Amino acid sequence: MALLKVKFNQKKRVKLAQGLWLMNWFSVFAGIIVFSMGLFLKIELRKRSEVMDNSESHFVPNSLILMGILSCAFNALAGKICYDSLDPTKFAKWKPLLKPYLVLCFFFNFFIFFIALICFLMRGSLETTLAYGLKNGMKFYRDTDTPGRCFMKKTIDMLQIEFRCCGNNGFRDWFEIQWISNRYLDFGSKEVKDRIKSNVDGRYLVDGVPFSCCNPSSPRPCIQYQVTNNSAHYSYDYQTEELNLWNRGCREALLLYYSSMMSSMGGVVLFVWLFEVSVMVGLRLLQTALESIANPEDPECESEGWLLEQSLTDTFKSALESLKKIGKFNQVDAGAEGAEGEEGGKTPAITTVS
Numbered sequence: 001m002a003l004l005k006v007k008f009n010q011k012k013r014v015k016l017a018q019g020l021w022l023m024n025w026f027s028v029f030a031g032i033i034v035f036s037m038g039l040f041l042k043i044e045l046r047k048r049s050e051v052m053d054n055s056e057s058h059f060v061p062n063s064l065i066l067m068g069i070l071s072c073a074f075n076a077l078a079g080k081i082c083y084d085s086l087d088p089t090k091f092a093k094w095k096p097l098l099k100p101y102l103v104l105c106f107f108f109n110f111f112i113f114f115i116a117l118i119c120f121l122m123r124g125s126l127e128t129t130l131a132y133g134l135k136n137g138m139k140f141y142r143d144t145d146t147p148g149r150c151f152m153k154k155t156i157d158m159l160q161i162e163f164r165c166c167g168n169n170g171f172r173d174w175f176e177i178q179w180i181s182n183r184y185l186d187f188g189s190k191e192v193k194d195r196i197k198s199n200v201d202g203r204y205l206v207d208g209v210p211f212s213c214c215n216p217s218s219p220r221p222c223i224q225y226q227v228t229n230n231s232a233h234y235s236y237d238y239q240t241e242e243l244n245l246w247n248r249g250c251r252e253a254l255l256l257y258y259s260s261m262m263s264s265m266g267g268v269v270l271f272v273w274l275f276e277v278s279v280m281v282g283l284r285l286l287q288t289a290l291e292s293i294a295n296p297e298d299p300e301c302e303s304e305g306w307l308l309e310q311s312l313t314d315t316f317k318s319a320l321e322s323l324k325k326i327g328k329f330n331q332v333d334a335g336a337e338g339a340e341g342e343e344g345g346k347t348p349a350i351t352t353v354s
Contacts, residue, residue, distance in 0.1 A: 005306045008289040013303070016289070017085045020282045024079035027279060028072050030272045035068025037265050044261070048254070050155050053132035060122055060262060063115045064269070071272070074108060077101070078283060085286060098287045105280045112273040119266030123259045130251045134168040141210070142181040157212035163257065165250035166213035171227070173249070178203040179210060209245060218244030281307060 008016070042061035045052070081098070084090035141156050143149040160166055167173030185192050185204055195204050207228045214222035222244050226232040289305030 005304060006285060006289075007302060008305055009302050010300050013286070013289055014086060016282060016286050017082045020279060020286060021079050021082040023275070023279050023282070024075040024082060027075035027272075027275060028079070030275065031068045031071030031075065033068075034064055034071060034269065034272060037268065038062070038064025038066075038068060041261065041265065044258075048155070048159065050152060051130065051133040051137040051159065051250075051254075053129045053136070057122070057126055057129050057258075060115070060118060060265075063118070064265065067112060067115055067269070070108060071112075071276070074105065075276075075279070078105075078279065082283070082286065085290060091290060095291070098283075102280065102284055102287070105276075105283070109273060109276050109280060112269060112276060116266050116269040116273055119262045119269060122262055123255070126258055126262075127251070127255050130254050131168065134251055134254075135173075138168060138173065138177055138179065141177075141179045144181060145183065157210060159250055159254075160210070160212040160246065163250060163253040164215070164246050165248045165253040166209060166246040167249055168251050169249040170247065171209050171213055171243070171245045174209040174213070175205065175207050178205060180204060180206070213245045215244050215246055220244050 038061045041064065042058060045057055045061060078101075081091075081094050081101075084094060137152055137156055140146070140149045140152040142153070144153050182204075187193065192204065195206070196202055199205055206225065208225040209227065211222070211224060214224055223233055223236070224245070227243070227245070228238050230237050284307055285305040287305075289303045292303045292305070293301060
């Protein structure tokens with residue numbers, strides 16, 4: 001028994017073709033939106049590529065861009081097929097191409113669903129990428145004179161100001177690295193010498209943070225040096241008082257920004273997937289309804305359309321049997337080629353009569 005069997009007359013076939021034509025052009029517009037989303041996400045990721053550890057995060061925007069291009073191409077072609085299906089002479093040229101086209105549509109819809117899932121599940125990979133990228137970026141904050149790293153200070157400062165964050169996980173991350181360049185240290189000063197000697201790696205570590213960690217909304221002037229020294233500041237206790245620094249780490253801020261963006265895009269892609277599946281089902285019904293017309297010379301006659309010619313179980317069994325036949329055929333061919341090789345390898349015995 002056919003799956004999703006529907007009876008059609010000419011009026012219903014025409015309405016189905018017209019509806020599918022309109023839906024396909026809506027899908028082209030949706031493809032343009034998906035392409036734009038991928039382009040926007042790629043630009044946003046490239047803006048902060050210095051604080052990301054690898055390029056895996058670009059898989060999502062690249063996939064969205066590819067999906068948008070393919071969606072426009074597939075649906076524009078489907079719109080043309082639906083338009084030509086109203087004319088039997090024009091539809092005849094598309095008839096042998098419809099089955100391969102529907103198979104491609106099936107795999108394309110699978111690809112769309114996969115991309116939608118990746119948009120929702122990318123958070124873990126993105127978190128690791130940001131954690132290592134920010135950690136390395138903070139190490140290079142002081143290298144303003146090193147080629148290739150001279151813009152890292154500006155990148156980190158702008159990042160902390162824009163996202164209202166400080167450090168990787170928090171402001172204390174700056175206590176563990178030397179973020180002040182040696183160029184601006186007075187090595188004749190006893191304080192500088194003592195700090196460098198007290199560190200195993202010979203680094204100048206301070207309990208201070210860059211100016212970009214300061215919260216401008218705080219009524220108190222920013223305390224960015226000797227943050228944990230209560231005696232260095234009047235009426236100050238860093239353990240009880242809410243500091244005038246950003247408390248949130250930049251990893252958390254960026255992760256929230258990108259994951260919320262990707263989740264929104266995943267929702268859009270999921271909606272596009274549902275729409276594309278509807279178009280594919282409708283196109284399959286139109287194809288079978290046109291091919292099952294008993295008398296092609298009588299366009300008024302009724303016909304039947306279906307999604308699958310057999311039930312889902314029978315279709316699955318038929319597909320497995322076809323695969324088994326293909327496997328056996330390949331084995332027979334391989335055996336025949338092996339036998340021919342053995343016969344060719346035998347050299348005929350030549351008897352010499354003296």
